[in-house]
Amino acid sequence: MSNTKQILAMLKSKTEGDDETFFSIAIQVAAAEARKGHRRSAEEIRAEVDKARANKSFGASVAIPFAQPRGDLEGLLEMRQPRFRLKDVVLNERVVSRISYILRQQRKREWLREHGKTPSRRVLFVGPPGSGKTMSAEALAGELKLPLFVIRLETLITRFMGETAAKLRLVFDESAKHRGVYLFDEFDAVGGRRIATNDVAEMRRVLNSFLQFMEEDNATDSLIVCSTNHPSLLDRALLRRYDQVLEFDAPSSDQIKAIVQANLKPMKAPRIGWKKVIAAAQNLSQSEIVRATDDAVKTAILDERNSISTDDLLLRLRERTEMRTVFSETEYPD
Ligand SMILES: Nc1ncnc2c1ncn2[C@@H]1O[C@H](COP(=O)(O)OP(=O)(O)OP(=O)(O)O)[C@@H](O)[C@H]1O
Ligand SMILES: [Mg+2]
Numbered sequence: 527m528s529n530t531k532q533i534l535a536m537l538k539s540k541t542e543g544d545d546e547t548f549f550s551i552a553i554q555v556a557a558a559e560a561r562k563g564h565r566r567s568a569e570e571i572r573a574e575v576d577k578a579r580a581n582k583s584f585g586a587s588v589a590i591p592f593a594q595p596r597g598d599l600e601g602l603l604e605m606r607q608p609r610f611r612l613k614d615v616v617l618n619e620r621v622v623s624r625i626s627y628i629l630r631q632q633r634k635r636e637w638l639r640e641h642g643k644t645p646s647r648r649v650l651f652v653g654p655p656g657s658g659k660t661m662s663a664e665a666l667a668g669e670l671k672l673p674l675f676v677i678r679l680e681t682l683i684t685r686f687m688g689e690t691a692a693k694l695r696l697v698f699d700e701s702a703k704h705r706g707v708y709l710f711d712e713f714d715a716v717g718g719r720r721i722a723t724n725d726v727a728e729m730r731r732v733l734n735s736f737l738q739f740m741e742e743d744n745a746t747d748s749l750i751v752c753s754t755n756h757p758s759l760l761d762r763a764l765l766r767r768y769d770q771v772l773e774f775d776a777p778s779s780d781q782i783k784a785i786v787q788a789n790l791k792p793m794k795a796p797r798i799g800w801k802k803v804i805a806a807a808q809n810l811s812q813s814e815i816v817r818a819t820d821d822a823v824k825t826a827i828l829d830e831r832n833s834i835s836t837d838d839l840l841l842r843l844r845e846r847t848e849m850r851t852v853f854s855e856t857e858y859p860d
Contacts, residue, residue: 650752707748
C-alpha cells in the first residue's frame with residue numbers, strides 16, 4: 527500500500543471506530559519501515575500501537591462487540607467475560623512459559639504475519655480435574671482482552687445428534703468472524719470416550735469434521751483451546767493438529783502454599799505451619815485446595831474472627847481429602 531492509501535484507510539477506520547483495522551495498518555507501516563532498514567521508526571510505531579492497545583479500556587473492548595450468542599449459535603456457545611489474568615493462576619514454570627509464548631505470538635500476530643509466519647492459536651490443555659485448565663483458558667482471554675466462548679462437545683453431540691458436524695461448522699465460522707478464545711471443554715467426547723450415545727459413525731463424522739476445521743486458516747487469529755483429562759483417548763491425528771500442547775499437573779509444595787495464600791483474604795494468617803498444611807494438601811487438586819481454604823475463611827467469618835490458624839486449614843483440608851475417599855470408594859452405577 528502506498529502512503530496515501532494507508533493514510534486514507536487509517537482515516538476511514540478511525541471514522542468507523544474500527545480500532546483493530548486502524549492498528550493493523552499502523553503495523554503494516556511499521557513493517558514497511560523495517561523492510562527499508564528503518565528499524566528505529568518501525569520499533570517506535572510498534573511500541574505506540576502496543577501502548578494504545580493496552581490503554582483501550584478492558585470492559586469496553588470485550589463487552590461492546592460481543593453479546594451472548596443468539597440465533598443459530600444459541601445453545602452452542604456460552605460466552606463468559608474473563609475474570610482472571612495469568613497472575614491469578616498458580617502454574618508450573620513450564621506451563622507459564624508456554625502460555626507467555628502463546629500470548630507473545632498473539633500480541634504480535636500482525637508482525638508475525640507481515641513476516642509470513644502464523645501465530646500459534648490451536649492449543650491443547652491436558653491435565654487432571656481441577657488443575658486450572660478452564661481457569662487458564664479464561665486467563666488467556668483475560669490477558670488478550672478477548673471474550674471466552676465455551677463449547678461443551680458432549681452436550682452438543684447428545685443434543686444435536688446427527689447434525690453435530692453442521693453445528694461445529696457454525697462454531698468454527700463464528701471463530702473466523704469474531705476473534706475470541708474458543709474453549710472446547712471436556713474435549714475427550716470426540717476422542718472416543720463412550721458418551722450418552724453409542725453412535726460410532728456419528729463420532730467419526732464429528733472427529734473428521736473437527737480435524738478439517740482445525741486445518742482451516744483463520745484470519746481473525748481466534749484461539750482454539752481444547753481441554754481434556756484423558757489425553758490417551760485422543761486420536762493421534764488430532765494431537766498432531768495442535769500448535770502447542772500444555773500439560774497441567776498436581777500442585778507442588780510451593781504451589782500448594784501459593785494457592786492457600788492467595789485465597790486467605792480477608793483473613794490474617796500469622797504463623798502458619800506450612801509443612802503441616804502442605805502435607806495435608808498432598809492428594810488434593812488445586813481446585814480442592816481453593817475450596818478448603820475458602821471453607822476455613824468462611825468459618826472464621828462466621829465466628830467473627832479476623833485471623834486463621836494452621837488448625838483451621840488442616841481441618842478443612844482433611845475434610846476435602848475424606849470427601850475424595852468417599853467418592854472414590856463408593857461405586858456408582860453408570
Ligand atoms: N492452578 C490453579 N491456580 C489457582 N486456582 C486454581 C488452579 N486450578 C484450579 N483452581 C481453582 O479451581 C477452580 C476450578 O478449576 P478449573 O475449572 O480451571 O479446573 P480444570 O482443570 O478445568 O478441571 P476439569 O478437568 O474438571 O474441567 C478454579 O476456578 C479455581 O478457583
Ligand atoms: Mg475444566
